[in-house]
Amino acid sequence: MTEKHAGRLVWDWPLRLWHWLFAIAVAGAWITGQWGGFDWRQWHFWFGQSAVGLLIFRIIWGFVGPRHARFGSFLPHPKCLLAYLKILPRRDSPESPGHNPLGALAVIAMLALVAVQASAGLFISDDILYEGPWYAAVSEDSADLASSIHHQLAWPVGAVLGLHLAAILAYRLFKGQRLVRAMITGRKSADRVPESAAIAHSRSALALILIVLVAALTWWLLTVAPPQPPPGLDYW
Ligand code: HEM
Numbered sequence: 001m002t003e004k005h006a007g008r009l010v011w012d013w014p015l016r017l018w019h020w021l022f023a024i025a026v027a028g029a030w031i032t033g034q035w036g037g038f039d040w041r042q043w044h045f046w047f048g049q050s051a052v053g054l055l056i057f058r059i060i061w062g063f064v065g066p067r068h069a070r071f072g073s074f075l076p077h078p079k080c081l082l083a084y085l086k087i088l089p090r091r092d093s094p095e096s097p098g099h100n101p102l103g104a105l106a107v108i109a110m111l112a113l114v115a116v117q118a119s120a121g122l123f124i125s126d127d128i129l130y131e132g133p134w135y136a137a138v139s140e141d142s143a144d145l146a147s148s149i150h151h152q153l154a155w156p157v158g159a160v161l162g163l164h165l166a167a168i169l170a171y172r173l174f175k176g177q178r179l180v181r182a183m184i185t186g187r188k189s190a191d192r193v194p195e196s197a198a199i200a201h202s203r204s205a206l207a208l209i210l211i212v213l214v215a216a217l218t219w220w221l222l223t224v225a226p227p228q229p230p231p232g233l234d235y236w
Pocket residue numbers: 015019022023024026027058069098099100103104107110111161164165168179180181183
């Protein structure tokens with residue numbers, strides 16, 4: 001395969017793996033939360049707990065990962081955002097190597113909303129059988145507030161995910177940009193992305209160490225660190 005056909009590497013494998021696992025965790029938590037009822041409650045907790053671990057990984061990777069994974073490389077300056085909005089309606093607007101300025105805002109919105117949603121879930125109880133691992137650490141009022149946030153954010157999270165999928169489809173149909181393929185293979189066409197914008201590698205060793213550390217931290221945060229429940233109550 002020629003270099004031109006192989007394309008330029010822009011998304012590292014940890015970010016791609018992270019994306020698809022995060023999609024499963026968030027979609028799973030959302031569906032089981034909205035429609036799963038009591039039978040799927042345990043799955044809802046597993047998906048939610050996975051989202052917590054994945055978010056911790058993504059935040060750290062946003063500082064130590066390769067170029068296009070770093071928050072500093074894709075958070076748009078307002079001037080860039082305005083300039084991008086002007087050319088947005090053009091079918092031939094240039095493809096960004098990483099997130100485009102508008103997509104970058106959607107990324108931050110998705111990460112922030114899911115972070116608040118998942119964190120709130122750690123402090124709530126269904127008043128019947130299940131409690132979040134940190135429920136015993138907060139007052140009744142705080143648990144009620146967390147519960148209200150957790151329930152009210154469900155639709156905004158769904159809406160931002162719907163927007164995410166609609167935008168990706170629109171970029172494919174109107175601009176011919178194959179963003180999904182890039183999120184699977186990590187590569188974008190050499191015709192559209194200059195060599196200087198490609199990343200050299202995925203920082204695999206660092207990613208593997210971080211995955212082990214974040215898994216351990218998440219397990220500790222969700223199972224070891226929380227205060228013990230009063231006798232007779234189950235934690236999830
Ligand atoms: C339903 C749950 C999903 C969630 C929570 C989600 C979340 C995200 C997030 C947070 C990013 C930014 C990646 C980063 O951290 O830098 C992203 C990017 C992306 N997602 Fe999703 N995603 C979901 C589903 C999907 C699906 C089903 C597809 C494919 C149809 C998809 C395609 C993409 C693509 C192509 C990008 C890169 C966009 C770009 O080039 O800027 N996502 N997604």
